[in-house]
Amino acid sequence: MRTGTKTAERGGSPRHTAGETVCTVRGLVKTYPAARSRRGEPAAAPVRASDGIDLDVRRGEIFGLLGPNGAGKTTLVRQLTGLLRPDEGRVELLGHDLVRHPERASRLVGYLGQESTALDELTVALAAETTGRLRGLDLRTARAERDAVLDELGLAPIAGRPLKKLSGGQRRLACFAATLVGDRPLLVLDEPTTGMDPVARRAVWAAVDRRRAERGATVLLVTHNVIEAETVLDRVAVLERGRIIACDTPAGLKELVGDDVRVDLVWRDAPPLEVPEVAALRDVAQETGRRWSLRLGPAEARAAVAAVTGGPAFAALDDFTLATPSLEDVYLALGGREKGLMKG
């Protein structure tokens, strides 16, 4: 993986790839038609799942799509993999017009969807081999690639077991293995590490890194996991209601929330509201059971920590943490703004 020239710096675009775009999306619109009303259920309004999306993904980068459920991430990804035809707009993948030739996507993209039903009753080895054969590999190549990928991901010991009998994380890893058999320049991964333990996660990211270092592969990743997004992604687009509301490196996005600090306080029992400093904090805190979450400026954060770690408040304190902002804070800040605009 460390080839010297190709390894990308985390949080920045890989040097060797600057400017070269592999995936261009312009003005993408997709509306799901209104559901007809049934007895007792009112008709649902049409949903604009992609609402004018523009996107550029550069060669060799790990590009993330981050957003809440229903933000339109999967709809966007399905249009990039030729599974769904957009109503309007343009999708260009490695020089191919996917709106006119959606069938070409299968020859350019390795896709890991959220469902594994097509592979569930196969063994891990057969799932990988069959997928390779259906990607156009001959039997010998499919078997060789299958063995290499299963070894790479540490799946060899369970190669003979059906996916159905595996744990969720192992099954996900087996599906990821099937995605890798049959080389593709673009990998589209829809929440690849759901349910995986840290060892499996590391195997996934090492395999992804190897492919982009050795072959310049590009990865488009759909994720909910903000912590993982921060450590893995080169750039991230934040989706909300079918629109991209921000797109930058994770570091660039974090600058949006300035140098706010996140303070989490967990009380043993009831919060000591008789302490005036604590009572004041309650107004800005988000309360979840015994936990208070606060986003404060650095000076306020220092004062708050001083107030709760000294004097009578400390006796009531069970635990506290102090953290720099994460993508989650960025995401909440952006999402909050969007909601406010909608209401206003």
Next chain:
Amino acid sequence: MTAVSAEAVPGKAPAGAGPRPWSEDGGAAPLAPRARLLPALAAVYRAQLSRARVARIPLLFVATFQSVGIMILMRGVVDGGAEARAVVAGSSVLVVAFVALNLLAQYFGQLRASGGLDHYATLPVPPAAVVLGAAGAYASFTAPGTAVTAVVGSVLFGLPMTHLWVLAAVIPLAGAALAGLGAALGLLAPRQELATLCGQLGMSAALLLGVLPAQHMPAPVAYARDLLPSTYGVEALARSFDAHPDWLLVTADLGVCAAVGVVSLAAATWAYRRAAVR
């Protein structure tokens, strides 16, 4: 049906090359080769067949016991003659209807509802390979059960087993017709429950119209019987119990099965295309 050639972009993408950089030479990137029809069909068939070991063996037992049970019940009502032949032939073909029509309709209905078709739709595989591979595998699942039922029935009703080799033609042809029908139903049904329902109804029709002797049926039911593709498999098998079967009629019956098979598998392939890209 489609026969897709191994067309890769000439001189650009050698199949099966090892790791190589995905370079852009100014224009569009090379496309990876498509999977060809026959190798892809073989891969799907093999994968589907392997599912039998995991999930289908209990169901195959159910299919066989059901048919044997029906024959034992009918043993009390029917004794010998044309009716006995119809019962044995109908029960044998019922195994094919149970697995190829009912279970395949359920499988494709479930695959479509759960988004499992996306897996195939994002691979460069000809639609016909997916449909024919699955249909072929389900038709193959039926072979042991059908043979066991036919032999048990022949013993039970004292029928000659001389021409039971005709099963070697009845199983694949009736299998093709019913599996094509099952796949088309599963892929066309707007909801998974409807696919299951259609599969069950198709199997019930094959049971009632195939096993019950045709002579006593009212005219509309007899017409329905003529419309059901499994009927021709039943007739072909029933005729082969004669001491001197009329091979021309047997061939004609099997020809109907084959024709329905071609049409229904083509319809299923079309339905697959429609279901895979929404």
